[in-house]
Amino acid sequence: MAKRIAYLGPAGTFSEEAALLYDAEAQLIPFLSIPAVVAAVQTRITEEGIVPIENSLEGSVNETLDVLIRESNVLIRNEVVMPIEHCLLVRPGTEANKVELVFSHPHALAQCRRFIERCFPKAQMVAALSTAAAVEEMLSSSSPAAAIGTKRAAELYGAEILARGIQDRASNVTRFVILARTDHPATGHDKTSLCFSFNEDRPGLLYGVLKEFAIRDINLSKVESRPTGESLGRYIFLIDLEGHRTDPVVSEVLMNVREKVDFFKVFGSYPRYIEQK
Amino acid sequence: MAKRIAYLGPAGTFSEEAALLYDAEAQLIPFLSIPAVVAAVQTRITEEGIVPIENSLEGSVNETLDVLIRESNVLIRNEVVMPIEHCLLVRPGTEANKVELVFSHPHALAQCRRFIERCFPKAQMVAALSTAAAVEEMLSSSSPAAAIGTKRAAELYGAEILARGIQDRASNVTRFVILARTDHPATGHDKTSLCFSFNEDRPGLLYGVLKEFAIRDINLSKVESRPTGESLGRYIFLIDLEGHRTDPVVSEVLMNVREKVDFFKVFGSYPRYIEQK
Numbered sequence: 001m002a003k004r005i006a007y008l009g010p011a012g013t014f015s016e017e018a019a020l021l022y023d024a025e026a027q028l029i030p031f032l033s034i035p036a037v038v039a040a041v042q043t044r045i046t047e048e049g050i051v052p053i054e055n056s057l058e059g060s061v062n063e064t065l066d067v068l069i070r071e072s073n074v075l076i077r078n079e080v081v082m083p084i085e086h087c088l089l090v091r092p093g094t095e096a097n098k099v100e101l102v103f104s105h106p107h108a109l110a111q112c113r114r115f116i117e118r119c120f121p122k123a124q125m126v127a128a129l130s131t132a133a134a135v136e137e138m139l140s141s142s143s144p145a146a147a148i149g150t151k152r153a154a155e156l157y158g159a160e161i162l163a164r165g166i167q168d169r170a171s172n173v174t175r176f177v178i179l180a181r182t183d184h185p186a187t188g189h190d191k192t193s194l195c196f197s198f199n200e201d202r203p204g205l206l207y208g209v210l211k212e213f214a215i216r217d218i219n220l221s222k223v224e225s226r227p228t229g230e231s232l233g234r235y236i237f238l239i240d241l242e243g244h245r246t247d248p249v250v251s252e253v254l255m256n257v258r259e260k261v262d263f264f265k266v267f268g269s270y271p272r273y274i275e276q277k
Numbered sequence: 278m279a280k281r282i283a284y285l286g287p288a289g290t291f292s293e294e295a296a297l298l299y300d301a302e303a304q305l306i307p308f309l310s311i312p313a314v315v316a317a318v319q320t321r322i323t324e325e326g327i328v329p330i331e332n333s334l335e336g337s338v339n340e341t342l343d344v345l346i347r348e349s350n351v352l353i354r355n356e357v358v359m360p361i362e363h364c365l366l367v368r369p370g371t372e373a374n375k376v377e378l379v380f381s382h383p384h385a386l387a388q389c390r391r392f393i394e395r396c397f398p399k400a401q402m403v404a405a406l407s408t409a410a411a412v413e414e415m416l417s418s419s420s421p422a423a424a425i426g427t428k429r430a431a432e433l434y435g436a437e438i439l440a441r442g443i444q445d446r447a448s449n450v451t452r453f454v455i456l457a458r459t460d461h462p463a464t465g466h467d468k469t470s471l472c473f474s475f476n477e478d479r480p481g482l483l484y485g486v487l488k489e490f491a492i493r494d495i496n497l498s499k500v501e502s503r504p505t506g507e508s509l510g511r512y513i514f515l516i517d518l519e520g521h522r523t524d525p526v527v528s529e530v531l532m533n534v535r536e537k538v539d540f541f542k543v544f545g546s547y548p549r550y551i552e553q554k
Contacts, residue, residue, distance in 0.1 A: 050291050077278050127404035204491035206500055214481035223483055225501050
């Protein structure tokens with residue numbers, strides 16, 4: 001039986017494209033929110049779930065980080081990095097110079113703002129809840145309309161692609177993580193993701209933790225901080241380091257860091273993604 | 278003549294509320310994007326501009342950080358911290374149990390998801406480009422509708438407030454910064470905001486910079502990192518420290534940090550916001 005993977009639907013979103021890139025043989029099951037994808041994995045509806053965690057332009061996906069920080073029973077088992085190519089979709093036969101409305105999720109509209117302002121200076125932008133929903137709304141619009149969406153959405157919904165790669169900045173990639181009930185065994189080229197926070201706020205706390213990594217020459221591929229959501233100025237620190245949590249030096253540093261912080265959680269160890277050619 | 282302040286419009290958004298909290302006497306001029314607010318200050322259309330920089334639930338406002346990092350000629354001159362209270366607005370006379378659509382910006386919909394799911398399980402959520410635009414769309418909707426917006430939007434648009442404080446988490450505050458062509462003279466209770474980044478990626482670089490603050494016992498009220506937008510894994514670090522850039526110890530640490538990094542920029546020094554009772 002094919003492996004089942006929960007993804008952030010509907011079909012035709014970048015999450016579905018990433019799931020296909022990760023495992024083209026799997027049975028993909030759409031869920032309507034990131035917490036729902038996580039619940040599907042926790043309750044064994046699916047073996048794995050895929051969610052976006054970070055975009056090179058927009059930064060971290062807060063909902064995914066919240067889930068990793070708060071929920072138990074799911075770990076990161078793998079990662080996929082995918083280039084994001086926004087396309088301009090229309091109902092087949094629609095002429096570009098007739099377009100009056102441009103539908104998309106506000107993030108996609110923001111990422112393509114310069115293109116729209118140049119090529120469709122008079123068009124009105126209309127917000128939608130996802131790029132896939134935008135395509136549906138565009139197809140049923142009574143005024144001539146376009147939508148910003150994926151190539152895959154064009155196939156699924158029978159839309160025509162008027163333009164490709166319309167995002168303002170070319171280097172737009174999203175990292176997705178694959179969640180499962182266990183993380184990945186060591187492969188020799190691994191990453192470990194973790195978070196920690198402090199109950200108090202005094203000079204040098206973060207410095208004291210980074211020292212543990214620096215004196216062991218462990219490279220940090222990501223150092224991020226985000227508000228805890230409780231008040232401004234309280235942060236959770238998120239770190240990706242090179243190595244597997246079962247490597248002796250990594251295991252030692254994790255033990256030492258755990259003693260210096262008030263909250264500590266390892267999200268899992270997994271193979272580093274190697275870009276496909 | 279009253280001071281002119283550019284804000285992120287339209288009228289009825291949280292940015293307008295924050296501008297009124299900062300200076301109720303000023304002449305407020307709405308602009309339709311964060312870069313437009315900045316341009317208004319740079320070109321002297323207004324003396325100051327106010328933009329959101331950080332929310333306790335959602336984290337940093339990327340567009341504001343981008344502008345501070347990239348644009349010259351604007352500095353942070355002050356800050357305001359404002360509690361965010363989402364309200365449920367309807368056309369006067371609309372009954373709650375008839376509501377079929379709920380309009381708002383996707384962020385506001387996300388922040389009030391639990392409330393909507395409990396109280397309006399059958400209502401459909403509809404995305405809008407701002408909370409103020411949501412109120413306008415709600416008022417002209419042909420189906421019975423509600424919008425998530427501000428108390429001020431209810432006054433401005435003549436809507437009725439059905440419920441207040443409907444956000445899922447009570448502690449929802451946004452920090453706004455006031456931008457001007459110069460920062461603020463020292464007051465004795467100041468903050469300094471700055472950013473830096475490295476061209477290379479090797480163990481211990483961030484550690485080496487944090488050490489400069491730690492050995493001088495300078496408290497960092499914010500340590501954040503965000504992707505540079507060029508590729509994943511490249512970060513710009515953003516720091517708020519306690520003190521004014523003209524204080525001798527702060528001035529010394531800034532000089533030392535500048536030598537250790539490849540890109541360095543001070544966003545300005547300004548009085549720390551003291552919460553109003």
